[in-house]
Amino acid sequence: MAARHVTRGVLTALNGTTGAGLLIAVLTRSRLRRGRHGVLIAEGYRLPIPPASCFTVGSVIVTRRSAEWLLDEQRAALFGHEHRHAEQYAVLGPLFWPAYWAACGWSYATTGSWGVRNFLEKNAGLKAGGYPTDLPLRPWAVRGLAAIRSRRRPDESPSPD
Numbered sequence: 001m002a003a004r005h006v007t008r009g010v011l012t013a014l015n016g017t018t019g020a021g022l023l024i025a026v027l028t029r030s031r032l033r034r035g036r037h038g039v040l041i042a043e044g045y046r047l048p049i050p051p052a053s054c055f056t057v058g059s060v061i062v063t064r065r066s067a068e069w070l071l072d073e074q075r076a077a078l079f080g081h082e083h084r085h086a087e088q089y090a091v092l093g094p095l096f097w098p099a100y101w102a103a104c105g106w107s108y109a110t111t112g113s114w115g116v117r118n119f120l121e122k123n124a125g126l127k128a129g130g131y132p133t134d135l136p137l138r139p140w141a142v143r144g145l146a147a148i149r150s151r152r153r154p155d156e157s158p159s160p161d
């Protein structure tokens, strides 16, 4: 296992996020399996929330499917996406949760998608995570950003409207 994966595993163990992932696995009676790069997979998750096929908590990827399904070569991009979230947990620790929900809120408010403008999903790879890679901004966000830009550049000639 590469040093980077060991570091991630140790950090997510120390910051408690892997413990939270293991607790979710135990409480939901998901079965723990060995994944790749030292990541654990909790398979057979059955609760309706969140609606995604997998989600990551610390160094534990929780999935509705089986570990074999997620480790299949065809799902390499998805595994890479979830693994990237595990690395984000190593850096952010429990702050991942408020950061993630704030990023979801921002993305949803500006585009109607939880992922497109969510910096944590962008960092993990939108396409690999099953998100659209781009969506137009909602009208209020377009106006707001235009207002911010025009305030930042007072030297420029004013726009005709």
Ligand SMILES: [Zn+2]
Pocket: 081, 082, 085, 121, 124, 129
């Ligand atoms: Zn994701």
